[in-house]
Amino acid sequence: MNNPILKKLVLCLLLSTLYSLLFTDAAFAMHISEGILPLPWAGLWFLVALPFLIKGIFDIKKRAKENSSFKPLLGLMAAVVFVISCMPVPVPTAGTCSHPAGTGISAILVGPVMSIFVTSIALFIQALFLAHGGFTTWGADIVSMGVGGSLAAYFAFKILRRLKAPLFFSGFVAGILADWVTYIITSFELASALHGSKPFLPLFTTILVAFIPTQLPLGILEGFLTAGMIVFVSKRRPDILSQLSVVSFQPSVKRKMKEKIKILLFTFLAVSSLLLAGSRKLLADSWPGVDVSVVEKVAEEHGRSAWTPFINTDQGDLLLFVFLLAGISGGFVLGYCWRKLFVEKDDLKHDKRDIQR
Amino acid sequence: MIKEIFSDSFAQKENYLTNIDARIKLIFVIATMVLCLLSAKSFLPLGIAVAAICFLGTIKVPFRVMLVRFSAPLGIALTVVLLQIFLFGKSPIIKVHLFGYTLVGYMEGLQRGLLILSRVTATVSLVIFLSMTTPLNKLLAAAGYFKVPATWIEITMLAYRYIFMLFEDVSIVRDAQKMRLGYSNVARSLRSIGELAGAAVIKAYDQSLAVQEAMMLRGYKEKVIYSSAAKFTPGDNVAAVIFTAFFLTLLIINFNIR
Incomplete structure (x- = not known):
């Protein structure tokens, strides 16, 4: 150490870096900052990202013709990725807040190509208004966060679901991979652009190791975030996941069996009651009851034949009149007690639900 | 604060910078960014950054808002500077003893790092200049004009x-x-x-x-x-001439200091 001014300069840099990494509100390490990549590398990464964007545009045009709400959905999904990537998540090991990528969620919901497209929009708005990422590093950020993160998350989720893994676990792994793959590619991009005449591997390893204190726990947190999201949506609004073809809610074997048993039972009851009703009518004449075949017969043998009843309900509309009276009095009682039976009961249910909440 | 930083509220105000056509500003900003990335010395990008910040100062954009936007990219840039210092070069300038290891910082690494830092400062200030003076709808209309x-x-x-x-x-x-x-x-x-x-x-x-x-x-x-993109006004033409002159001057300076 010869020059004291230079020494002070380097120490100032060291302290300011530590300050910015440890004490600022959020460690915005997700994207490569504006101006860091040299022009050829910036151009190269943009060219790598371009085919995915073109494919995305073609797919959107096609899908928008089939489903007119697809474009608004993508716009809103870009807003979701933006908002999620602005959520501060505490990283205990680094003592800072960082933020998730959000691409895992979009890849699961709208597929990898659409997720790349959506990420490009979120990155553009972040670069413009938050100086988070940049125009010159837009291509590199799309490749790391969009292409790498989305593809890793999507395939992890799909493979795990095919292997019948639970929804939470599939989402968790997808979230972790979306984050970690993003960082591995970011490290690769930085190292390949900045290694100069030195070998590539040591710089790549150094950057990767530098990311570990924040990104290792952050990846796990992103896993929980993605898993929590997918489970929450599947519980509250399974129709969304069905509509987006994320999960097909086919009934399980047990549920199918239960439903089959229910249907069989219902059919058996219906058929048997129909048969009973029919047979009763058919057999009514040939099989008289005990009263007629035994009691009446014995009574007649002893000279005591049956009298006509004092109130003969088989005559005229008397039976109908009695039914009418019963219906009127029943209706009156039901109307009188309606409030007690139904309205107050519902109020009680609502109160109970509110208390539970 | 988030709305102040994030929304285009400053761009919605009427002033001489917001009145310039978005297409002119877009071309100027992108061309100057390319120049910053091509520059071999630190002071040209730093000069561009100072100029952009001064322009924003004239339309009364609060300095704290600019500082908040600068904080994130500068944090990353400073990390890159440190990596450059300790990984590149031959002439040692500093030795740091850390947990039994001795890290040696080099002069060439410091120069490279400072160049990256100046590029980051310049390009970020240009983006802030664009976002603070152009509403997003006009910016996207300009992008549409350029066949995005x-x-x-x-x-x-x-x-x-x-x-x-x-x-x-x-x-x-x-x-x-x-x-x-x-x-x-x-x-x-x-x-x-x-x-x-x-x-x-x-x-x-x-x-x-x-x-x-x-x-x-x-x-x-x-x-x-x-x-759709409107016709260029006389004011836009004047702005285009000034921006072109400014850019050509920067270009000449850049080639002369190589």
Whole structure:
């Protein structure tokens, strides 16, 4: 150490870096900052990202013709990725807040190509208004966060679901991979652009190791975030996941069996009651009851034949009149007690639900 | 604060910079960014950064807002500077003893690092200049003029429109979760943040259906009509001449200092 001014300069840099990494509100390490990549590398990464964007545009045009709400959905999904990537998540090991990528969620919901497209929009708005990422590093950020993160998350989720893994676990792994793959590619991009005449591997390893204190726990947190999201949506609004073809809610074997048993039972009851009703009518004449075949017969043998009843309900509309009276009095009682039976009961249910909440 | 930083509220104000056509500013900013990345010395990008900040100062953009926007990229840039110092070069300038290891910093690495730092400062200040003086709708209309695909522009407009709404909804849910001790320990925080993301997705899905319905009612036919680029005014022509002169001067300086 010869020059004291230079020494002070380097120490100032060291302290300011530590300050910015440890004490600022959020460690915005997700994207490569504006101006860091040299022009050829910036151009190269943009060219790598371009085919995915073109494919995305073609797919959107096609899908928008089939489903007119697809474009608004993508716009809103870009807003979701933006908002999620602005959520501060505490990283205990680094003592800072960082933020998730959000691409895992979009890849699961709208597929990898659409997720790349959506990420490009979120990155553009972040670069413009938050100086988070940049125009010159837009291509590199799309490749790391969009292409790498989305593809890793999507395939992890799909493979795990095919292997019948639970929804939470599939989402968790997808979230972790979306984050970690993003960082591995970011490290690769930085190292390949900045290694100069030195070998590539040591710089790549150094950057990767530098990311570990924040990104290792952050990846796990992103896993929980993605898993929590997918489970929450599947519980509250399974129709969304069905509509987006994320999960097909086919009934399980047990549920199918239960439903089959229910249907069989219902059919058996219906058929048997129909048969009973029919047979009763058919057999009514040939099989008289005990009263007629035994009691009446014995009574007649002893000279005591049956009298006509004092109130003969088989005559005229008397039976109908009695039914009418019963219906009127029943209706009156039901109307009188309606409030007690139904309205107050519902109020009680609502109160109970509110208390539970 | 977030709205002040994030929205284009400064760009909506009337002043001599916001009145310049977005196409001229877009070309100037992109060309100057390319020049910054090509420059071999630090002082040219630093000069561009100072000029951009001074221009923004004349339209009374608060310095703290600029500083907040600078903080994130500068944090990353400073890390890169440190990596450059300790990994590149032959002439040692500093030795740091850390946990039994001796790290040697080099002069060449420091120069390279400072060049990257100056490039970051310049390009970020140019982006801040563009976003503080051009509303997004005009910027996207200018992008459309330069043949950026209409689908991309349309979805970007939709995304920008609904970001603020989603921000509000998410913050309401987050406040409710906090009130119910949703972040009182690690396990609850993890659960709450997953539910928060889920709530955002559900809200976005429902809103997209409502937007589609509203757009259909307003005669939407698979293409949003955004304000087409207007004719250049005499003021725009003057601005174009000044920007070109400024850029050519920078270009000459850049080639002379190589």
